[in-house]
Amino acid sequence: MDMLMFKLDKSNAMPLYEQLYNGIKDAIIHKQIEVGTKLPSKKKLAEFLNISQTTIEIAYTQLIAEGYVASKPRIGFYVEEIDDLPYIEKEPLNIRVEVDKKKIYQFDFHPGKIDTDSFPFSMWRKYAKSLYDHSSNELLQIGDHQGEFALRGEISKYLYQSRGIVSKPEQIVIGSGTEHLLPMILRLLGNDSKFALENPGYSAIPKIQLQNRAIPIRVDEDGLIVDELEKTNANVVYITPSHQFPTGAVLSATRRTNLLNWAAKGENRYIIEDDYDSEFRYIGKPIPALQGLDQNNKVIYMSTFSKSLMPSLRVAYFILPTTLLQKYKETFSFYSATVPRFDQHILANFMRDGYFSKHLNRMRKIYRKKHEKLTQIFETHYPDVIITGDQAGMHILISVPLSKGEDQLKQIAANNNIAIYPVSDYLLKPIEYQYPTFLLGFGSIPLDQIEKGIHQLMQCWDIPKTKCAAHF
Known part of the structure; x- marks a missing residue:
């Protein structure tokens, strides 16, 4: 066998054993080495290529494992007959795994989110x-x-x-x-x-x-x-x-x-x-x-x-x-x-x-403060917005006196970096509401950001803010 066909590039990032393995495998697949051919001994090939016998052994072991070569004790390594199947040598794919990134909103009023800081x-x-x-x-x-x-x-x-x-x-x-x-x-x-x-x-x-x-x-x-x-x-x-x-x-x-x-x-x-x-x-x-x-x-x-x-x-x-x-x-x-x-x-x-x-008692106090802040802002600045479902839980319902539909208002809010969720998402059978109605979750909104979030939402919907009455 002409050992000169196996030229190894020691400057290549690919390991030498892998270069040798690929070279012998390709030669076998393309019939450049006939079935039954005896491969050089590990010692001879190592001396010829000026590499270690360990490198040769790793390459031969892989070829044996994949059925390209058979080892006969005290005799040597021989090329095996492989099934004549179509073989396509594929270039390595440079696959980039794209992470599905959900949009992160400045204010997300999802009813299922919690206060993670606590x-x-x-x-x-x-x-x-x-x-x-x-x-x-x-x-x-x-x-x-x-x-x-x-x-x-x-x-x-x-x-x-x-x-x-x-x-x-x-x-x-x-x-x-x-x-x-x-x-x-x-x-x-x-x-x-x-x-x-x-x-x-x-x-x-x-x-x-x-x-x-x-x-x-x-x-x-x-x-x-x-x-x-x-x-x-x-x-x-x-x-x-x-x-x-x-x-x-x-x-x-x-x-x-x-x-x-x-x-x-x-x-x-x-x-x-x-x-x-x-x-x-x-x-x-x-x-x-x-x-x-x-x-x-x-x-x-x-x-x-x-x-x-x-x-x-x-x-x-x-x-x-x-x-x-x-x-x-x-x-x-x-x-x-x-x-x-x-x-x-x-x-x-x-x-x-x-x-x-203990954790539950602490969270009750935190959510109570958020709930009170939320309702107080609407009662003070947006009295035309109807609030319901405010006795318990981590969200309220708001009905806004606007002519636009829920989907349009939801999109306007999203365009202003605010996520809000219409009640129509939870209907089994259509119900006619007097005004567009939304769930407003407050669990994940920091207490000191609730007022800012509500004002930004109302502003993008063109709902005017009512000034506080003067206190004497």
């Missing part, structure tokens, strides 16, 4: 650090399909103290967000169930296995209109009674009673209670959960840690009535928990030692 990073890091240790090696295995018992126990205790909910850890199922848990509930309740949903309401619900089974029910200032529910053939209703999303309405005491009575009238009737934003209430006493009032095992309670801790934690849970536990075990015994075990134990320990309650 998160207790040092304490969370302490609990995370204490777990990521060899002593926690058992957590590397798959855990309980309903979620870690320690976390379910802490959730059960917390809900009893804060919401009056009586439950056992065995009734609780943990999952990575409402979007993961809802399909499980829908499957549990059966494919023939008819679901009633608030209109406007949680926008992800219709996209999850409901198709033509969704029946929209109107919402007013007292929450879901139960009288309209009773006129339908629905046997399951999904509701956010503590702070209706997105209107902010609180289900009145009378309607709570009527809704529980509706559920009690049918064996297969159930209420899915999403306790959205229940932790943050600014006017009056906390509203009791429907589950705590239920005497007939008709309420499936749901909640998350998205607002109370962080959306990225992806920890949500539901509490099943005892009457559905056996069916759940039969249907989902093969499932695995979708929240990492380490994350569950960090949260459980954080709750166990009282830091979750």
Whole structure:
């Protein structure tokens, strides 16, 4: 074999073994070296090319691994016959990975964003650090399909103290967000169930296995209109009674009673209670959960840690009535928990030692101040803007007396570096509003920036600012 065909460029950035490997491989593919040809020994080729035998050995080993060469003990290296397949030598691709960058607005009034500056990073890091240790090696295995018992126990205790909910850890199922848990509930309740949903309401619900089974029910200032529910053939209703999303309405005491009575009238009737934003209430006493009032095992309670801790934690849970536990075990015994075990134990320990309650109390004060600032600005400077849903939660609804449509106003705001979200995004069935109506989330806006953000939004919409009355 003519060894002169293998010329190596020692100034090239490509390693010598790779240059040699490519040279021999190309010669074999293009039939420049015949099948059965014996390659030079490592020693001879190393001497000829003035390189180390180790370099030769690495190149030969790769050729053997890919089937171009065979090694015969004490005899040498021989070219193998390769399949006569079409071969295209490709130039190396210079691939640039483009990161999908979302636009960052100066003011983003998204209702789901939280105050990140107030998160207790040092304490969370302490609990995370204490777990990521060899002593926690058992957590590397798959855990309980309903979620870690320690976390379910802490959730059960917390809900009893804060919401009056009586439950056992065995009734609780943990999952990575409402979007993961809802399909499980829908499957549990059966494919023939008819679901009633608030209109406007949680926008992800219709996209999850409901198709033509969704029946929209109107919402007013007292929450879901139960009288309209009773006129339908629905046997399951999904509701956010503590702070209706997105209107902010609180289900009145009378309607709570009527809704529980509706559920009690049918064996297969159930209420899915999403306790959205229940932790943050600014006017009056906390509203009791429907589950705590239920005497007939008709309420499936749901909640998350998205607002109370962080959306990225992806920890949500539901509490099943005892009457559905056996069916759940039969249907989902093969499932695995979708929240990492380490994350569950960090949260459980954080709750166990009282830091979750302390954090929640602190955030209530912070969001209350933001809420008061927001409403005070509108009442003082923009009295024509109608505010609703301001009793609880981390957003309000504003209706602006303008002739332009919601989409046009949203685009005008975006052009001025402001993100705002129309209520029409959450409609299951069209509703005619007197004025364009928007959700105005304040969770992620710093307290000292709220006034500036509101003024800029109103200014870009040409809503005049009313001067403060003089005080004597």
